[in-house]
Amino acid sequence: MASKSCLVLLALLALSLLVLPGQGYLNQWYPVKNLNDPHVQSFAKSAVEEYNAGLNKTTQYNSLDYLKTVKGKYKYVELDAGKDFLLNIVAKKRGDGSMGNYQALIYVDTFFANSTTLIRFKRLDN
Numbered sequence: 001m002a003s004k005s006c007l008v009l010l011a012l013l014a015l016s017l018l019v020l021p022g023q024g025y026l027n028q029w030y031p032v033k034n035l036n037d038p039h040v041q042s043f044a045k046s047a048v049e050e051y052n053a054g055l056n057k058t059t060q061y062n063s064l065d066y067l068k069t070v071k072g073k074y075k076y077v078e079l080d081a082g083k084d085f086l087l088n089i090v091a092k093k094r095g096d097g098s099m100g101n102y103q104a105l106i107y108v109d110t111f112f113a114n115s116t117t118l119i120r121f122k123r124l125d126n
């Protein structure tokens with residue numbers, strides 16, 4: 001009995017340490033080394049577009065123009081199919097032209113031509 005639960009624990013441990021060939025561990029954050037990578041830039045831009053698209057008439061003044069990405073990390077969330085990107089973005093509010101720091105959590109489906117889904121978008125305190 002004891003050795004059985006021990007085996008289960010070992011199996012769970014092995015799963016949690018699952019290594020993707022030539023990539024990295026599942027669910028562990030890695031820094032995005034090249035923030036200017038065109039793919040990373042397009043993920044950040046699509047996050048801002050999706051955020052803008054979710055605004056309605058009364059919140060339209062909050063819509064943003066993407067300026068740049070200043071920090072980023074990613075993790076593998078599914079075997080070979082998906083990555084989460086957490087990107088710190090600088091954007092300008094169209095309403096009053098003010099610049100601000102924002103953070104976007106984006107799911108990128110690497111299997112489906114890097115299609116992106118915005119999971120969370122928030123303003124960071126300055």
Ligand SMILES: *[C@@H]1O[C@H](CO)[C@@H](O)[C@H](O)[C@H]1NC(C)=O
Binds near residue numbers: 056057058059
């Ligand atoms: C617009 O969006 C805001 C924030 O999500 C919400 O509180 C508000 O009720 C919405 N207004 C309309 C007219 O849909």
Ligand SMILES: *[C@@H]1O[C@H](CO)[C@@H](O)[C@H](O)[C@H]1NC(C)=O
Binds near residue numbers: 039040110113114
């Ligand atoms: C998806 O994005 C990655 C960077 O995260 C890139 O290496 C890869 O070439 C891209 N694939 C497609 C189909 O654009």
